[in-house]
Structures are given as structure tokens and as C-alpha cells.
Amino acid sequence: MPKTLPAARVAVGASLVLLFLLSLGIGVDDLSIRSAAVDSAALQLLLVSRLPRTLAAILVGAGLAIAGLVMQILVRNRFVEPTTTGTDQSAALGVLAVTILFPAASIATKTVVAASAALAGTSAFLAMAHRLPPTQPFLIPLFGLIFGGVVGAAVTFIAWQFDLLQFVDVWTKGEFSGVLRGRYEMLWLVAAAVVFAWWIADRLTIASMGRDISTGLGLNYQRIVQLGLVMIAIISALGVVVVGMIPFVGLVVPNLVSRLMGDNLRAALPWVAATGSTLVLGCDILGRIIRYPYEIPVGTVLGVVGAGLFLWILFRRTDHG
Amino acid sequence: MKFARKLATMAAALAMVATPALAVEVSTAAGPKTIDKVPQKVAVYDMAAIDTLASIGIKPSGVPEKLFVPELTEANKDAAKIGTLFEPDLEALNELAPDLVVVGGRSSAKAEATAKVAPTIDMTMDGDDLLGQAKERLAAYGEIFGKADEAAAAAGKLDAAVEAARQAVKGKGKALIIMTNGPKITAYGAGSRFGWVHKALDLEPAVANIEASGHGEAVSFEFISKANPDWLLVLDRAAAIGSSDQGAKATLDNELVAGTAAWEKGQVIYLPAADFYIAAGGVNSTQRVLSVIEQAFAKAQ
Numbered sequence: 001m002p003k004t005l006p007a008a009r010v011a012v013g014a015s016l017v018l019l020f021l022l023s024l025g026i027g028v029d030d031l032s033i034r035s036a037a038v039d040s041a042a043l044q045l046l047l048v049s050r051l052p053r054t055l056a057a058i059l060v061g062a063g064l065a066i067a068g069l070v071m072q073i074l075v076r077n078r079f080v081e082p083t084t085t086g087t088d089q090s091a092a093l094g095v096l097a098v099t100i101l102f103p104a105a106s107i108a109t110k111t112v113v114a115a116s117a118a119l120a121g122t123s124a125f126l127a128m129a130h131r132l133p134p135t136q137p138f139l140i141p142l143f144g145l146i147f148g149g150v151v152g153a154a155v156t157f158i159a160w161q162f163d164l165l166q167f168v169d170v171w172t173k174g175e176f177s178g179v180l181r182g183r184y185e186m187l188w189l190v191a192a193a194v195v196f197a198w199w200i201a202d203r204l205t206i207a208s209m210g211r212d213i214s215t216g217l218g219l220n221y222q223r224i225v226q227l228g229l230v231m232i233a234i235i236s237a238l239g240v241v242v243v244g245m246i247p248f249v250g251l252v253v254p255n256l257v258s259r260l261m262g263d264n265l266r267a268a269l270p271w272v273a274a275t276g277s278t279l280v281l282g283c284d285i286l287g288r289i290i291r292y293p294y295e296i297p298v299g300t301v302l303g304v305v306g307a308g309l310f311l312w313i314l315f316r317r318t319d320h321g
Numbered sequence: 322m323k324f325a326r327k328l329a330t331m332a333a334a335l336a337m338v339a340t341p342a343l344a345v346e347v348s349t350a351a352g353p354k355t356i357d358k359v360p361q362k363v364a365v366y367d368m369a370a371i372d373t374l375a376s377i378g379i380k381p382s383g384v385p386e387k388l389f390v391p392e393l394t395e396a397n398k399d400a401a402k403i404g405t406l407f408e409p410d411l412e413a414l415n416e417l418a419p420d421l422v423v424v425g426g427r428s429s430a431k432a433e434a435t436a437k438v439a440p441t442i443d444m445t446m447d448g449d450d451l452l453g454q455a456k457e458r459l460a461a462y463g464e465i466f467g468k469a470d471e472a473a474a475a476a477g478k479l480d481a482a483v484e485a486a487r488q489a490v491k492g493k494g495k496a497l498i499i500m501t502n503g504p505k506i507t508a509y510g511a512g513s514r515f516g517w518v519h520k521a522l523d524l525e526p527a528v529a530n531i532e533a534s535g536h537g538e539a540v541s542f543e544f545i546s547k548a549n550p551d552w553l554l555v556l557d558r559a560a561a562i563g564s565s566d567q568g569a570k571a572t573l574d575n576e577l578v579a580g581t582a583a584w585e586k587g588q589v590i591y592l593p594a595a596d597f598y599i600a601a602g603g604v605n606s607t608q609r610v611l612s613v614i615e616q617a618f619a620k621a622q
Contacts, residue, residue, distance in 0.1 A: 177540065294539060
């Protein structure tokens with residue numbers, strides 16, 4: 001095991017705690033955490049706005065990172081994540097369809113439809129990705145980009161027809177500005193999905209060795225793939241419905257952690273989740289500060305930060321080869 | 322064949338003699354433009370323009386498929402459909418063969434394309450002097466169609482509506498204009514596309530320095546809570562484009578907005594969305610907006 005490990009763990013844990021406190025303290029309204037204990041208005045603000053937003057960022061970050069990790073395992077390729085392989089676009093297609101057909105549908109209904117659409121889209125991607133020759137590792141991400149692009153184009157086309165383009169824009173741009181008590185609680189299902197991922201982690205690790213080896217080791221490969229798919233779909237759909245799409249988290253976080261910790265999934269999983277939370281929370285805080293008191297969507301911030309991290313991973317790769 | 326053409330030329334020449342050519346020069350968003358004769362058939366790709374033309378009794382021969390504003394949809398259901406607000410159907414436009422095409426705002430980007438089919442004027446209005454521009458456009462239409470008197474009368478009505486709203490607003494507190502788009506909100510200040518409300522009515526903004534970006538500033542509910550406006554002027558974008566998705570009321574009904582003076586006193590005004598957003602600057606639509614504002618403020622003590 002690399003010896004940088006404890007240091008990295010401490011760094012991630014400490015920054016998550018630090019960012020958590022920082023996030024509670026930063027907002028348009030004046031609030032010091034100490035005053036919350038004595039001032040009921042401050043406590044109210046903390047409970048209604050700050051805490052939900054902070055928790056939402058943590059949950060979404062953990063979920064996206066785990067979904068990216070699971071997808072990378074199932075596809076056996078390090079360069080895919082749900083936002084680039086059609087999962088998020090499929091979820092958006094589902095929300096769009098339900099908005100047009102049943103405008104009065106509740107958020108829960110929308111989530112169910114979005115999750116079903118995401119599941120269908122991801123299954124289609126996976127089915128086709130498995131037919132690609134494993135000797136060409138860049139074919140899968142490339143195919144994913146095209147597949148995601150096609151589904152995304154369908155979303156744009158339909159939205160255009162129904163004058164919903166800017167409305168779709170609101171979903172697709174990941175943003176926490178609308179998060180309040182009562183408007184994010186569904187994201188706790190993401191936490192459940194993360195726990196579930198941890199529970200089946202060993203089986204996923206075996207599945208990452210491919211169909212033949214895992215079947216030889218006595219694993220019901222098909223079942224594990226299905227479970228993984230359902231999990232990715234649920235996490236992506238919840239993310240899209242509640243806050244919108246957030247790029248790069250699922251791509252860079254599993255890569256960063258695997259470079260530090262290797263591919264023992266059960267050991268790495270909590271750190272993937274924590275690193276994802278740290279990244280999203282940090283970027284949301286940045287988005288709140290840069291143009292204070294206005295907001296920059298976290299999706300935009302992550303587009304910049306994530307691209308930088310991804311390039312760093314690509315260029316540093318050979319050092320640790 | 323030759324004879325027929327000659328006859329046609331002669332007829333045209335005669336017609337020109339019969340209706341004296343009154344070339345008028347009007348100001349458009351793309352600078353002054355000369356119109357040679359009174360257009361008989363006009364195609365319009367701008368809701369504000371259709372609305373303003375109606376105020377001087379001109380009915381377009383061609384309009385976009387969807388007009389968003391219920392009043393306009395009803396009044397123009399017989400007009401030829403010539404594409405959409407963003408995408409003119411040039412074939413249909415060519416078939417209609419209008420004497421004049423009016424574009425503006427969302428359709429102004431297509432002015433070059435429609436100009437190849439028929440003479441086109443760009444009547445875009447933007448910025449916080451919306452009312453001044455609305456009157457300028459109104460006067461221009463009056464000139465073009467020889468309806469200067471009607472235009473002057475319509476301008477007078479608009480002025481009266483502004484004055485009535487200004488009186489109602491006076492001394493009733495500060496306001497914040499926001500737009501809801503699904504679950505999220507953006508704020509607009511003086512100088513923005515909705516800034517004319519502050520400027521024309523002397524309505525004091527609750528937040529002084531919101532930057533004047535076209536699509537507003539993304540804000541959190543804490544922003545509204547901190548601004549604590551006496552009045553909240555709300556535009557539901559989904560309602561403006563005819564989608565009945567999650568309404569502005571549902572978006573705003575939360576613990577932070579509930580703490581503002583505006584919510585506590587019931588001083589949240591839901592503006593007529595299509596009139597305010599899509600047909601902004603139309604003479605009739607603007608009066609409908611002003612009347613909603615006036616009535617709401619008049620009720621307050």
C-alpha cells in the first residue's frame with residue numbers, strides 16, 4: 001500500500017469537516033454559527049437554508065462519485081462517468097417527457113420516470129459497450145460521448161418543439177440555489193445507494209475482472225451488473241431531478257482515489273464518497289463566493305475545476321504508471 | 322405575353338400615380354429606414370409589434386404559429402402562419418408575399434433572412450427605457466400605416482396608465498422583481514430588461530445594485546430574505562411560455578420567503594407573464610401589466 005495513504009485520508013476528512021462548517025457560515029444573510037445557539041432567527045436560517053444546502057452538496061457529491069466508480073467497474077474503463085455516457089441525458093429525457101405529458105406530476109413521480117429512463121439509457125449503453133473490442137480502451141468513452149450526445153440531442157429537439165429549452169437548461173445546470181428544507185430530502189436515497197454499493201463492494205470488485213473470471217469465481221455476474229445499473233440510474237436520476245447535472249465528479253474522483261488506494265473497492269469506497277462530497281461542496285462554496293451575493297451554478301464551477309483535475313490526472317498518470 | 326407584361330407595368334405605374342408615393346423615414350433598432358408606400362400586407366415576428374399594431378387597428382396578414390398572449394392568439398387566429406418566433410418559415414413567408422416584415426427581440430436575429438423575401442424592419446426594444454421605445458415604435462407604425470392620429474391616441478392612453486400606476490406606487494415601499502424558472506429564481510434590478518418598472522414608476526428597488534444582465538442574476542432564497550422587499554413582483558417564466566409546470570407560487574412558498582414583508586402583508590404580485598415577458602413593450606400588453614401593478618398597490622394602505 002502506498003505510504004501517502006494516511007496523509008491523504010486525513011486531508012480528505014479534515015477538508016470535508018472544514019468545508020462543512022464553512023458552508024454553514026457562508027450565505028447571503030448574516031449568520032454566525034455561534035449566534036445560532038442563542039438567536040432563534042439565526043437557528044431558523046441554519047436549519048431551513050444552510051444545513052439542507054450543505055447536506056445536499058455532500059449527498060450529491062458522494063452519490064456522483066460512487067455512481068462514476070460503479071460505472072467504471074461495470075464498463076471496465078476508467079474514462080467513463082454517467083454524465084458522459086447518456087445516463088444523465090436519459091434522466092433528463094425522462095423528466096422532459098413527464099413534464100410534457102403530465103405537467104402536474106409530483107417530484108416523486110418525476111424521479112421515478114427519470115430513474116426508469118436513466119436505467120434504460122444506461123443499459124443500452126452498457127449492452128453496446130460490451131460489444132466493443134476490449135483492446136481499444138478509448139473506444140468506450142468515445143462511444144459513450146456519442147451515445148450521450150445522441151440522447152442529449154433528442155432532449156434538445158423535443159424541448160425546442162415544446163418551447164422548453166431554457167427550462168431544460170435549468171435542470172441540466174447543476175445548482176444548489178433552490179435547495180431548502182423540504183426540497184432535498186429525496187437525496188437521502190442517494191445515501192442509501194452508497195451504503196448499498198458498500199455492501200456489494202466485494203462482488204463488484206470481482207465483477208470488475210470481467211464476465212468469464214467472475215462467473216468462474218462463482219459470481220452471478222448478470223445480477224451484479226443489474227444491481228449496479230439500478231444504482232447508477234437511481235443516483236443519476238435523483239441528482240438530475242433535485243439539483244441538475246454536475247460534470248466530472250464521477251470521472252475524476254474514482255481515478256484520484258484509485259491512484260492512492262488501489263482497486264480494493266471496499267476499502268476505497270468510503271474515500272471515494274468523501275472525496276466526491278468534498279469536491280462538490282468546495283465548488284458550491286466557490287460558486288457562492290465568487291460573485292457574492294449572486295450565484296454561479298456548481299455545475300459551471302465544476303466544469304472548470306473538474307477539467308483541470310482531469311488533465312492533471314491524465315498528465316501525471318505515467319509517473320505512477 | 323409581352324402585351325400582358327406591358328399592361329401590368331402600366332397598371333403599376335397608374336397605381337403609383339393614384340396613391341401618391343409617401344416615402345416615410347422611420348427609426349428602427351437598426352437605424353432609420355425608408356418605407357416607400359403604405360404596406361397592405363404585413364408579416365410580424367414579434368409579439369410586442371403585433372400587440373402595438375393592434376392598438377392602431379392594423380391586423381397582420383402573417384404571424385408566428387404560437388402567439389403565447391391569449392388576447393393576441395384570439396385576435397389573429399385567421400392570419401397566415403409563417404413559422405415560429407425564433408425560426409421564420411421562409412417558404413410560407415414567400416407565399417404570403419408581404420409588403421413589409423416586422424421582426425424584433427427574439428426574431429431580430431433572422432432579419433437578414435426575411436429581408437431576402439420582403440423589406441424587413443427590426444423593431445427590437447431593450448434596456449430600461451422600454452416605455453420610451455414602445456412609444457417610439459408606436460409612432461413609427463403610425464407613420465408607416467398613415468395612422469398617426471390613432472398612434473397619438475394610443476400613446477396618450479399608455480401615458481395615462483403609467484401615470485395612474487405611478488400614483489398608486491408612490492410611498493408604498495420597496496420592490497424586488499424576480500423571475501421563477503421551475504424551482505429556481507433570478508433577480509432583476511434597475512437597468513435590466515425589467516428595469517423599466519422601477520424607472521417609469523419611480524418604484525424604489527429593494528436591492529440597489531443588481532447588475533443589468535439580460536437573464537437576471539441567479540440568487541438564493543436567502544437573497545430574497547435578506548433584501549426583505551415590501552413588494553415582490555414575480556414573473557413565472559413557465560407560465561409565460563404556456564407550460565403549466567411547477568408554478569411560481571409553489572417555488573416561493575417556503576420558510577425564507579414567508580419571512581419577508583411582502584409575503585407577510587400579501588404583497589406578492591404575479592405579473593401577467595406573457596404580457597410582461599414575451600410581449601414586453603407592446604402598447605396593450607404593457608397597459609395590462611401596469612393595471613395589475615396599479616390595482617395591487619392601490620389596495621395597500
